[in-house]
Amino acid sequence: KLKFESEIKNNIEGVVPSELLNLLKIVEAVSKKRGERVFLVGGIVRDLILGINNKDIDIVVEGDGIKFALELKDMLGAKKVKTHEKFKTAVVVVQDDLKLDIASSRLEYYEYPTSLPVVEYGNIRDDMYRRDFSINAMALEIDSYNFGKLIDFYGGYEDLAAKKIRVLHNLSFVEDPTRIIRAFRFAARYGFELEKDTEIFLKNAITDGFLKKISWPRVKQELEILFSDKNLTRGMEYLNEYKVFVEINPNIKYDLEMKKNIERLETLEDLLSFVKIKKWLLVFLIILENLKKKELDLVFNKFNFSNKFIEKYDYGILMREKILDQLESADKNSDIYKALNNISMEIIILIHIQNRKKEIKLKIENYIYNLSKIKPLIRGEDLLKNGELPGIEFKEKLRVYFMKQLDIENPTKEKILKM
Ligand code: CTP
Structure with a gap:
């Protein structure tokens, strides 16, 4: 059963773990001071609704993400901030195991398929539209205008309920073919299906050769996550069925034996x-x-x-x-x-x-x-004590002693040396 069914606004405590909620309240305070709208976005929103733990805290500010992050650092008494001027993003490191990724909301478009996207400032709607699937394109508003409001322009909540992976537009896979792998990864992880049109777009992208234009190092990152997930077999079947394995190398045969392995x-x-x-x-x-x-x-x-x-x-x-x-x-x-x-x-x-x-x-x-x-019982110092001189055979002797140690029952130094 999905969370958020009634307005999360009325029951945010019931949905967001208290540690995260405390953090979000501080984010809210910063946004109040700066007069900027701010949102929790992406995978964590999806997983909060599904009731699944997710530690990746991604925040989008409608405004200057870097300035926001610097103020947030002070307010939180965080350890440090790492900023990336070029992308207008920052990471606030609260502790080593607690980080917040802050970005400025942006609009992205591709001049031609698979090119790097052109990035401009945009509003939260634009920021959601540049994302891969409806279930990943939801936001939770965490400013004082609407604290706790679910922002869902593209039907993500409905798709979560219907267990569907749906792209936001027909060129999604063409612009970023890595999303082909991501579609399999999310479908496998949550036991979802590809929505009908999405499946057609995906197949067309493959037929039109877009797997060949894929960035394999980026695919590696996605595969690492897919291959670490629990519902792995399903993901493997997708990769096989849609010829991703063949694209990696034509001699990879995902046969019964491999499946069993x-x-x-x-x-x-x-x-x-x-x-x-x-x-x-x-x-x-x-x-x-x-x-x-x-x-x-x-x-x-x-x-x-x-x-x-x-x-x-x-x-x-x-x-x-x-x-x-x-x-x-x-x-x-x-x-x-x-x-x-x-x-x-x-x-x-x-x-x-x-x-x-x-x-x-x-x-x-x-x-x-x-x-x-097992650690060797006989060490260099024992041989020295025994009057042996260090030399080339020294190491070999130690190895021989160690092998003996492995082969006898209840080994002690004395027993081994006697042998
Ligand atoms: N995203 C995207 N297209 C990509 C990669 C990422 O639109 N090719 C967006 C999605 O909105 C995604 C967010 O960026 O939710 C964060 O990406 P990532 O951390 O890779 O995915 P998560 O959804 O957080 O998935 P996971 O829980 O497996 O980390």
């Missing part, structure tokens, strides 16, 4: 949080699994991944067969350790997901939960 990944939440791994990265690795080195590099470059990143994952992906062989024949802890020690955790989990054999999975889990956490 994604589903397996969804069951590994515990493991992922244990090793603090980014889920989106694993999804990337899963969809790229069949690519040869050359194609892999093309894709990584397309998305502007750093050279360091490419080196690390290229190596891991291409080494999978060898690592598997080593794991198959590993029968001691130290063998498992040697097989996995230099491999990034993402690749290790990728192997876990892609492999059917219980025995391999157990070895990998043993490494992740136990072996990778």
Whole structure:
């Protein structure tokens, strides 16, 4: 059931968490002083109505966003403000984990499809019109003229209720093809459908080749969010159905096996949080699994991944067969350790997901939960005490001791040194 059904004005406390409400009251005070209208906008308004937590506080001022932000900083006693004169935007950093993005309301238009937009001052209506979907084009007025009023020129509330993703005009995807991915992302996340005309506009944009003009580094940002979301499979199906995968690389085949791998990944939440791994990265690795080195590099470059990143994952992906062989024949802890020690955790989990054999999975889990956490008992100083002289063999000796430590039960320094 959606919030805001009756005028939020009468019940803003029931909808906006108290911490946020206190902040908004201070924003209101600043707006009163400056005589400017001010609004909470974008994703947070959508999520407040859906009753979903959202920490991105985006504020639009009908006036000078930068001056507004500077006054707000003083009023809040905030840590600092970062300003961007060129875009007339500012970030007020209240604390490290509490930031407010402030912008001046603006009108944007495109001189030709996919060009950078021309930006001018506009009113809140213009500012909402430049946005992607009706559900993202609502605002909540937070000045004293109308504190708590929902501003909804384009039927966003109705679309939230009807679970529809709707663009505001027919050129939306053409002007900014990244919105194609965003449409899938929001549809998947909330379990919404693409509204009929929106779907036609989207398909036309793809047929007319606008995916080819897309900015892949921007798509990467959207995919990172989509791939981190809970309702991932639905999003993957959209990307497959609308040929986004093929556009990333023609050899990506989103087949049953890949789908299963994604589903397996969804069951590994515990493991992922244990090793603090980014889920989106694993999804990337899963969809790229069949690519040869050359194609892999093309894709990584397309998305502007750093050279360091490419080196690390290229190596891991291409080494999978060898690592598997080593794991198959590993029968001691130290063998498992040697097989996995230099491999990034993402690749290790990728192997876990892609492999059917219980025995391999157990070895990998043993490494992740136990072996990778063990610290060597014998250290350099112990060898020195034993009268050994530092040298090239020193490091190798320490390694041998460590491997022994992994293989014996209840290891102690004495036990290991005796061996
Ligand atoms: N926006 C847009 N077109 C884009 C990107 C963003 O119109 N290509 C607008 C939307 O109004 C969106 C707002 O900018 O609500 C903020 O963008 P972003 O933070 O990417 O999206 P959110 O809606 O906040 O989504 P999420 O909750 O996933 O962060």
